[in-house]
Amino acid sequence: MIELHAEFLRKDGQKQFAVLPYEEFLKIKELLEDLEDLRDLRDSKKEDQSVSLSDVKKMLIY
Structure with a gap:
């Protein structure tokens, strides 16, 4: 976890x-x-x- 050192501006x-x-x-x-990147x-x-290669071979034969 990152420790943040934020300053806040108020209105x-x-x-x-x-x-x-x-x-x-x-x-x-x-x-x-x-x-x-992880989500993608x-x-x-x-x-x-x-x-799989075996499935491709089967598709090409038939």
Whole structure:
């Protein structure tokens, strides 16, 4: 888990924005990109319609 050192900007007493050190921002961005890659990989495995070589041979023979 990343320890964040955010500073909050307020408007009318309500937190409106969080400001992070740049290095923390880059780490979060990298983690989000990794998560997106993992999600894409899992989605592609669900869609995998691979066929074995023996099945292809059977299809070509008949």
